Amino acid sequence: MTEAGNVGQSARSQPAPYVVEMRDIYKIYGSGATEVRALDGVSLSIRSGEFVAIMGPSGSGKSTCMNILGCLDVPTSGEYWFRGVEVGGLDRDELALLRRHFMGFVFQSFNLLPRTSALSNVELPLIYEGVRPARRHELAMQALATVGLAERAHATSAQLSGGQQQRVAIARALVTEPPVLLADEPTGNLDTVMAGEIMKELVSIREQKGITILMVTHEPDIARYADRVLFFTDGKLIRDGSPAEVIP
Amino acid sequence: MRALDTLGMSVQAIARNKLRSFLTTLGIIIGVASVVAMVHLGQSATRSVTEQIASIGSNLLFVMPGTAQRGPGGLRTTAENFELADVEAIRNEVDGILVAPALTTSATVVVGNANDTIPVIGTTNEYFTVRNHYLDYGREFEDGELSSGAAVCIIGKTLIEEMFLGQEALGANIRVGRTACRVIGVLEEKGESMGQDRDKTILMPVKAVQRRLVGELDVSAIYVSALADGTTGVVQEQIESLLRQRRTPVNGGVDDFYVRDTQDIAQALESTTNTLTILLGAIAAVSLLVGGIGIMNIMLVSVTERTREIGIRLAIGARARDVLTQFLVESIALSTLGGVIGLVIGVGGTWLVTWQLNMPFVISPTVMAVGFSFSVAIGIIFGYFPARKAAMLNPIDALRHE
Numbered sequence: 001m002t003e004a005g006n007v008g009q010s011a012r013s014q015p016a017p018y019v020v021e022m023r024d025i026y027k028i029y030g031s032g033a034t035e036v037r038a039l040d041g042v043s044l045s046i047r048s049g050e051f052v053a054i055m056g057p058s059g060s061g062k063s064t065c066m067n068i069l070g071c072l073d074v075p076t077s078g079e080y081w082f083r084g085v086e087v088g089g090l091d092r093d094e095l096a097l098l099r100r101h102f103m104g105f106v107f108q109s110f111n112l113l114p115r116t117s118a119l120s121n122v123e124l125p126l127i128y129e130g131v132r133p134a135r136r137h138e139l140a141m142q143a144l145a146t147v148g149l150a151e152r153a154h155a156t157s158a159q160l161s162g163g164q165q166q167r168v169a170i171a172r173a174l175v176t177e178p179p180v181l182l183a184d185e186p187t188g189n190l191d192t193v194m195a196g197e198i199m200k201e202l203v204s205i206r207e208q209k210g211i212t213i214l215m216v217t218h219e220p221d222i223a224r225y226a227d228r229v230l231f232f233t234d235g236k237l238i239r240d241g242s243p244a245e246v247i248p
Numbered sequence: 249m250r251a252l253d254t255l256g257m258s259v260q261a262i263a264r265n266k267l268r269s270f271l272t273t274l275g276i277i278i279g280v281a282s283v284v285a286m287v288h289l290g291q292s293a294t295r296s297v298t299e300q301i302a303s304i305g306s307n308l309l310f311v312m313p314g315t316a317q318r319g320p321g322g323l324r325t326t327a328e329n330f331e332l333a334d335v336e337a338i339r340n341e342v343d344g345i346l347v348a349p350a351l352t353t354s355a356t357v358v359v360g361n362a363n364d365t366i367p368v369i370g371t372t373n374e375y376f377t378v379r380n381h382y383l384d385y386g387r388e389f390e391d392g393e394l395s396s397g398a399a400v401c402i403i404g405k406t407l408i409e410e411m412f413l414g415q416e417a418l419g420a421n422i423r424v425g426r427t428a429c430r431v432i433g434v435l436e437e438k439g440e441s442m443g444q445d446r447d448k449t450i451l452m453p454v455k456a457v458q459r460r461l462v463g464e465l466d467v468s469a470i471y472v473s474a475l476a477d478g479t480t481g482v483v484q485e486q487i488e489s490l491l492r493q494r495r496t497p498v499n500g501g502v503d504d505f506y507v508r509d510t511q512d513i514a515q516a517l518e519s520t521t522n523t524l525t526i527l528l529g530a531i532a533a534v535s536l537l538v539g540g541i542g543i544m545n546i547m548l549v550s551v552t553e554r555t556r557e558i559g560i561r562l563a564i565g566a567r568a569r570d571v572l573t574q575f576l577v578e579s580i581a582l583s584t585l586g587g588v589i590g591l592v593i594g595v596g597g598t599w600l601v602t603w604q605l606n607m608p609f610v611i612s613p614t615v616m617a618v619g620f621s622f623s624v625a626i627g628i629i630f631g632y633f634p635a636r637k638a639a640m641l642n643p644i645d646a647l648r649h650e
Contacts, residue, residue: 093567100565
């Protein structure tokens, strides 16, 4: 994968104190009377190793911000620097390679492939990285062991509880050892007990691996696990600080 | 991404939906099977015709009265028959040939209690060589029998089986028309040729048929065999110019006879069967096309159904081309699988039909290769559009898809 190499090279070429840096980001849908400013001049920077919760009411722009942070979408204007690379100048495939090598995703609805074993789900990102089957199996088993699901490797998603499915999803996100983990409402479909377990899992993974975690949530209890909270309203970042400062 | 992994993913996706995958390939299976079977059967029919013509006798020319041209009112065959003198003239003036006259009629034949209407050919001993149909046992006509028109006959195998019921026929007396006739020989078994049972026949001296059965002193056809290969053209020209002198042309210059080469007949029949083969193959190809559209249909449904899966793959880091390749490989795998099964069924069907109809079983690697390549091509052509649709999905929309 030479393309991956190129993107990776430039990503590492500058020593970046910030993993993520947004400068005056706008995301505008439609035009004229129907214009919607999903992000309205957002600037933020996140250091490597931070655990950041992004909060806000529905339609505040927190999901749009997450999509841009996760390189799933590009801003209408403004600069987004990810590990020293300006993402706005990249095409679809280059964005895909950034996601492949530097990001892991965890979603609210788990998003495991149906009728596929936990192991195959975790192996999926490695397949796109071109890792050989034997090594793939080994890495996937390690990742499943990290989330405590090694014995359930051959269960399909239908045979796993919600909490277990989300842990498989976390294993899948981490199997390529990305520096950044993006979680979009990771506990949204779980009860409070399981939600707590998943959050403890994320906290412990961050401590072990020192990765950066960006998490969207609307629940203050969940946001308190983070060490920094960004609060969005009407497409603007209105509060930025520790959970105690931001969450009333 | 490794090629083998792409293939693995596609095979997994196909295996996850076995029934649907089977129904998708069914169109291709039927299409390839029918193309392969139709074209093979056509070739088999051509081969069968060629073999039959070879069994009639090679280097054989049929000289018939009438005009070979088709005009208003169809083929005109009102010309007068030949005379034995014409046969003699050909025999004397054209070199390197064997000539046999033939006066064909049919007569009611009675053997014991059995009776049947049998084609009777009045001819000479040259007939055996010229028509490539020899005696099994018994003897040929004697010169005296030929010149006097004696009531002797040589019979085909069908008569032995159906009328003599396997009893000794040699020396027996049978009734041919109103003539009592002694059996002096039996022809070897020849089987069916161009729709005629060549074993259901009786040969008699030409003069016997003229006087005793038909009551006319003429000959309805002349069979000529060129002794050397490749001389039929020259022989044909010589016969034509000879007969033109001897016979009065009809309608100002049009010959009232024609000379046919077995090669001509073979070619005519071959071109007919070839046309039929192309026609049947074309009809079968339409079904292959329909099968391809079936694949596209199912793949489009599959892309919609798996939108979320595509979204997950894109989020994880699959590029557009990875998704395109995956879906394209999936449709190619489906159509190739269908192609292989279709080939097996097509060849099996061909074998069954040729075995049932007693035709030669012909297998053409070209036809198989073309059928197979078509199935692969259809997978590519009809799989590309759905695969492109999948690859062009926006990851955010795809992930939100319910």
